[in-house]
Amino acid sequence: MTILAQAIEVTRRYGDVLALDRVSLDIRAGELIGLLGPNGAGKSTLINLFAGLRRPTSGTVGLFGGSPMDPARRRGIGVTPQETGLPQSLRVGEITDFVSGHFPERVGTAELLARFGLGDLAGRQVGGLSGGQRRRLAVALAFAGRPRLVFLDEPTTGLDVEARRALWDGIKTFHEEGGTVLLTSHYLEEIEALAERVLVVGHGRVLADDSMRAVRGMAGTRRVSLVAAHLPELPGVLGAERVDDRIDLLVSDPDRLVVELVRSGVPFSGLEIRPATLEEAFLTLTSKESAHA
Numbered sequence: 001m002t003i004l005a006q007a008i009e010v011t012r013r014y015g016d017v018l019a020l021d022r023v024s025l026d027i028r029a030g031e032l033i034g035l036l037g038p039n040g041a042g043k044s045t046l047i048n049l050f051a052g053l054r055r056p057t058s059g060t061v062g063l064f065g066g067s068p069m070d071p072a073r074r075r076g077i078g079v080t081p082q083e084t085g086l087p088q089s090l091r092v093g094e095i096t097d098f099v100s101g102h103f104p105e106r107v108g109t110a111e112l113l114a115r116f117g118l119g120d121l122a123g124r125q126v127g128g129l130s131g132g133q134r135r136r137l138a139v140a141l142a143f144a145g146r147p148r149l150v151f152l153d154e155p156t157t158g159l160d161v162e163a164r165r166a167l168w169d170g171i172k173t174f175h176e177e178g179g180t181v182l183l184t185s186h187y188l189e190e191i192e193a194l195a196e197r198v199l200v201v202g203h204g205r206v207l208a209d210d211s212m213r214a215v216r217g218m219a220g221t222r223r224v225s226l227v228a229a230h231l232p233e234l235p236g237v238l239g240a241e242r243v244d245d246r247i248d249l250l251v252s253d254p255d256r257l258v259v260e261l262v263r264s265g266v267p268f269s270g271l272e273i274r275p276a277t278l279e280e281a282f283l284t285l286t287s288k289e290s291a292h293a
């Protein structure tokens with residue numbers, strides 16, 4: 001599969017701060033990648049390097065087979081940073097025309113706005129938009145120049161459920177048409193809903209880079225759920241939660257737990273075992289990392 005962007009042994013320092021520490025990864029055509037990591041893990045720095053806004057301290061960053069500093073290559077990407085400032089007095093349609101005008105190929109303004117649920121707002125001044133509408137416009141603009149590769153840094157932070165879904169639809173349509181996306185999010189359900197590949201970063205290092213399914217399983221934990229009045233001490237229980245008469249146990253070895261449970265003779269029913277969620281995997285991966293840091 002064609003590699004659109006690549007980081008090879010990339011380190012980025014800001015003075016004494018080591019934001020990225022020998023990171024290597026490929027972004028291949030057609031992928032939708034979720035980039036996860038706690039605050040300060042180095043996610044925005046990585047996007048800035050791919051977008052040619054920063055240079056690595058050491059290592060190599062490639063975009064479309066050359067340097068991201070080359071403006072001709074940068075025209076092939078779309079970026080929405082975490083914070084954007086849009087001119088308040090311009091109308092939504094005017095800003096969209098203005099941004100599209102910088103690109104040789106473009107999505108028509110009406111089509112672009114419709115894709116992101118902004119079709120009715122083309123004539124509205126940006127100063128009159130709600131925070132959520134403004135954020136959706138900022139994300140839509142990343143797609144204006146028919147990019148091959150889009151970087152979205154926390155695209156839906158602060159959006160309500162409906163606005164978030166409108167944005168997801170726009171991102172999904174782009175991806176279904178063959179577009180490539182790397183997005184960061186603090187909403188794990190967003191990464192679960194959109195991404196096929198998950199990258200977990202912590203302290204500037206890549207802690208996991210695999211399919212959604214594999215990353216979920218990586219933590220090696222399972223959730224065992226059952227109905228019981230009380231439970232004895234059981235081996236390998238990492239966490240427990242009771243809701244009414246149902247008890248949820250986060251465990252490392254579900255087989256052993258069930259054997260011990262049966263051996264204990266305590267009555268129980270409704271036994272269910274399922275893989276850990278992305279959130280559980282994420283917490284396990286990043287807390288292991290802090291323990292080693």
Ligand SMILES: Nc1ncnc2c1ncn2[C@@H]1O[C@H](COP(=O)(O)OP(=O)(O)OP(=O)(O)O)[C@@H](O)[C@H]1O
Binds near residue numbers: 018039041043
């Ligand atoms: N311009 C800068 N000057 C100094 N330090 C910086 C600069 N930009 C980032 N850093 C530091 O580099 C580290 C990585 O920051 P980065 O913004 O890449 O993290 P992040 O994963 O995007 O975090 P968040 O989830 O909070 O957005 C942090 O310790 C941050 O304080």
